[in-house]
Ligand code: Q9C
C-alpha cells in the first residue's frame with residue numbers, strides 16, 4: 668500500500684472551538700495523523716510518499732472561487748497565535764481559521780489528489796492521511812473541523828476516468844460531500860452516520876435525501892441511532908455495499924472516520940478496535956481500486972490501532 672503524508676498539516680492547530688457559547692478544547696489535533704502514521708509504519712503496512720502539488724483548479728470544481736480566495740487571504744493575514752471565526756463562509760463554531768490553515772488545508776487536498784492519481788494509475792489501495800478533514804466543507808463553507816472537501820475533490824478528479832462510489836463511514840453525515848454530488852449520477856454517495864435529529868450536522872443526512880434530477884437515487888443515507896452496536900452497524904454496512912456493487916463503479920473512495928469507536932470523546936457508537944478489521948474485510952469484498960481518505964476520529968490514543976485494523980481488513984485476501 669502507498670500512504671500519502673505531509674507534515675504541513677501541523678501548521679493547522681487551533682487553540683479552541685466554541686461549544687455551547689463557551690470556549691472548549693479543540694479535538695481535531697495534529698497528533699491524530701502523527702499517531703496513525705506511526706502505527707502504519709510500525710506494522711509495515713505501506714510505503715510513505717509526499718504529496719505532489721496540484722493547481723487550485725481542482726478545488727474550484729467543488730468550492731466557489733471566492734470562498735477559496737477568502738480562506739487563502741484571511742488565513743495568511745492572521746498572526747501566528749490568532750484563532751479567527753469568520754462570520755460568513757462558515758456553518759458552525761467548529762472551524763476557526765489560523766495562520767497555517769490554508770496551507771494545511773491545501774496540502775490535505777494535494778494529499779488526496781496524489782492518492783487519487785495513484786489509484787487512477789493502477790494502485791489497488793492508497794491511504795491519504797489528509798488533515799484537516801473535509802466532508803463537512805461545502806461549496807461556500809467551512810465547518811465541523813473541515814475547510815476543503817478532500818474526498819469530494821478526489822472523487823471529482825477520478826470521475827473523469829470512470830464512475831466513482833464514495834462511502835462515508837465517519838460518525839457524522841458528510842453534508843459537504845452530499846451537496847457536491849447531489850445532482851450527479853456518475854458519483855454515488857453512500858453514508859452511514861449518527862441520526863442527524865440527534866447529532867451534528869443536524870441539517871442533513873436523513874434517509875429521505877436521495878438526490879435530485881439525474882442524481883435521484885445516487886445519494887444514500889443510512890442514519891443510525893445513538894449507541895449503535897456492531898451487529899446493527901455490520902447489517903447496515905452490508906446494505907450499503909449492495910448499493911455500491913449495484914452501481915458498478917470503477918473507483919472506490921472511503922471517507923474514513925474513526926469517531927464511530929466506542930471510546931471516541933465525540934461519538935456514541937459501540938464499535939471496538941477489532942471491528943475495524945471486519946469493516947475492512949467487508950469493503951475489500953468489492954474488489955475495487957480503493958482510495959482511503961482520513962476524516963474524523965478523536966480518541967487519539969487508539970487511532971493508530973483502528974487504522975491498522977481497517978487496513979489489515981482491506982488487504983485481506985478475498986474468499987471466493
Ligand atoms: N465538542 C468531523 O468528524 N461537534 N467533524 C462537536 C463537541 C462538531 C466533526 C461538538 C463535530 C464535527 C470531521
Ligand code: ZN
Pocket residue numbers: 837838839924926962963964
Ligand atoms: Zn466525524
